[in-house]
Amino acid sequence: MKFEYQNPTRMIFGAGTLLRLGEVAREYGNKAMIVTGGGSVKRNGAFDRAVASLDEAGVSAVECSGVEPNPRLSSVARGGEIARRESCDVVIALGGGSVMDAAKVMAAAVFYEGDLWNMFPHGQAARRLPTRALPIITVPTLAATGSEMNSGAVITDEKTMIKSFVGAKCLYPKAAIVDPELTVSVPPDQTAYGICDLITHITEAYFNGVDGTPVQDRFAEGVILTAMEYGPKAVADGNDLDARAQTQWASVVALNGWVQAGTLSPFPVHMIEHTLSAQHDIAHGAGLSVVNPAWMRFAAKTRPARFAQFARRIFGITKSDDMEAALEGIDRFEAFLRSIGCPTRLSECGIGDELLDRYAEDTLLVAGNAEGQLPGRPMMTKADIVEVLRAAV
Amino acid sequence: MKFEYQNPTRMIFGAGTLLRLGEVAREYGNKAMIVTGGGSVKRNGAFDRAVASLDEAGVSAVECSGVEPNPRLSSVARGGEIARRESCDVVIALGGGSVMDAAKVMAAAVFYEGDLWNMFPHGQAARRLPTRALPIITVPTLAATGSEMNSGAVITDEKTMIKSFVGAKCLYPKAAIVDPELTVSVPPDQTAYGICDLITHITEAYFNGVDGTPVQDRFAEGVILTAMEYGPKAVADGNDLDARAQTQWASVVALNGWVQAGTLSPFPVHMIEHTLSAQHDIAHGAGLSVVNPAWMRFAAKTRPARFAQFARRIFGITKSDDMEAALEGIDRFEAFLRSIGCPTRLSECGIGDELLDRYAEDTLLVAGNAEGQLPGRPMMTKADIVEVLRAAV
Incomplete structure (x- = not known):
């Protein structure tokens, strides 16, 4: 660090x-x-x-x-x-x-x-x-x-x-x-997108940050666990002021730098999503809900142990094989997003597969490095970005 | 909050x-x-x-x-x-x-x-x-x-x-x-006292803060878990730079306000300890190691559920009875402190039981409220402070 x-x-x-x-x-x-x-x-x-x-x-x-x-x-x-x-x-x-x-x-x-x-x-x-x-x-x-x-x-x-x-x-x-x-007057769908947004701020650094940041890992898990506990209450009853307060504090610390300090993390899921919400009238949080699980399944192939840690600490998954645990964790995470009303497929946002190449190119135009790759773990080529988006169609 | x-x-x-x-x-x-x-x-x-x-x-x-x-x-x-x-x-x-x-x-x-x-x-x-x-x-x-x-x-x-x-x-x-x-040149005993000091900063707010701070609870547990994982490595091998770095980052966030934000917590264990290290030539962290477990056993009687949460989340204790879980958690915590070489009895610091009344009076002189009680959960009278110190003789 x-x-x-x-x-x-x-x-x-x-x-x-x-x-x-x-x-x-x-x-x-x-x-x-x-x-x-x-x-x-x-x-x-x-x-x-x-x-x-x-x-x-x-x-x-x-x-x-x-x-x-x-x-x-x-x-x-x-x-x-x-x-x-x-x-x-x-x-x-x-x-x-x-x-x-x-x-x-x-x-x-x-x-x-x-x-x-x-x-x-x-x-x-x-x-x-x-x-x-x-x-x-x-x-x-x-x-x-x-x-x-x-x-x-x-x-x-x-x-x-x-x-x-x-x-x-x-x-x-x-x-x-x-x-x-x-x-308290935020409707359930926007409330849910906000929860997805805040959790994605956390998962970006958790999965793309440098190795060897155990305090930050625990902080990240703490924010996710809290958002998963209080977020659904805020969706179910907008007037639940305690649920609103806990969700909002989670959203503050999810991106004020406390959790990410020292992780030096790029935000590849955000970079891909920005391309979608720039071209389509969708909520940023809804776009993240589509891209993040697909990205996680892609990235887990190169770092199963990391995704297994997420699965075990967030969902208490006990499978000993890292890849199996990782994939079950991602399934559970996607199911959570669906449970609060977030979309997890492009089609649910009215987005087809015609422009996947364009989204990938735009992503790299804004956020690509000198080698034309999107920084993250792993680094992503245009073909990788298209693969992730295609998996989310 | x-x-x-x-x-x-x-x-x-x-x-x-x-x-x-x-x-x-x-x-x-x-x-x-x-x-x-x-x-x-x-x-x-x-x-x-x-x-x-x-x-x-x-x-x-x-x-x-x-x-x-x-x-x-x-x-x-x-x-x-x-x-x-x-x-x-x-x-x-x-x-x-x-x-x-x-x-x-x-x-x-x-x-x-x-x-x-x-x-x-x-x-x-x-x-x-x-x-x-x-x-x-x-x-x-x-x-x-x-x-x-x-x-x-x-x-x-x-x-x-x-x-x-x-x-x-x-x-x-x-x-x-x-x-x-x-x-890296800090000797094992001082390293251990530092670990106790940083953990005590966390436990103070965890046990004495206001209700309804779930993000802060998770942050607190994360710092303790990290300090318990990397601290002993730093004690065992002072040249383990990664262990030193993780322990030190834990010590920074343990008292820069990130974990305690919104907990509005008094620090009764510190207040009691200050009285000891003001009068005796002992390291602050060593004094905390003596006072904290004794204070925890005292305070757990009034809030077993809170101490049971600590026991379950930090030590994975599965006992369903809150008080039993709480006490086992405190025993495990004390055993951890002893395992890294911290004293947990006044006698190990060369302090007898002659001046317990004086320590309690001094504590209340500095930190007592208008009713002559030491703020915390629970509020403590002079007799309570003496009781905690006597349990640590």
């Missing part, structure tokens, strides 16, 4: 903490841009409560609404323009992963010179990371991405339908206000 | 990272005060390598040596005086928990007005937390306290022989350089 880790975000967690938004925002500015999505925060009252809290603290607010799922570069540019024009000095993301990711990049767009897409790796074009951003406060309304307490964002360029990732120090939120009450 | 968490410390982990000290220190200052303990870093070459790294980066250094185990207020005052007199602008702690704790308070002492002991709670005197400190860089040479990545310090006032704790935002190190190679 050899690594660096730093995460300066201040985490404020608990039911009712939305009421502290104004007090917290006041530490960073006087005029906030509130970034929102499709309007659910208007319907459930969260937006009004946020504005009231800001108002009480003497922070004025303008809104940048309508950030779409799989947020687009043009939306980010629009938000940056609003923040600049309105002289906002703090950006508040009130929404799910798409809203938080978009808001982070908007906060950096205010200072970024040139084409915003240059922040993101894409094909041969050089990448120039953002180095400065307005202070960001995240207020997640969904337990899923972990974006509230990390420095990453995923944006889609609608011209090329390429989805890409940026991670930069200036994108760490100053504060994350994580109020599980905001998630 | 309702809590706040923030930890800005930059963690640099891995064998050989001591070589980066100069580069890192240069970000914070030009003249460093290096705080050291009894001289082991001189004998094993770490001090010279640290100075060479600083020198190469253009950072000059003065030394504050001789910080004793269970560091004293007078040493802290001396260090603050050196830093002030020499116009140091960064403080580097090169040593174990005592050195790191002392260095943190020295860095704050430079700016603190009035009696340094006022930083610490002690009896009726009001506490005034430090609000400013020189930049601190920790370079631990022992896997134990977790002080390298948190904002706490424990200091003994030699006039009263009271040991007390301070935690303040300004005491977070700017960076922690955690190089497991620095721990």
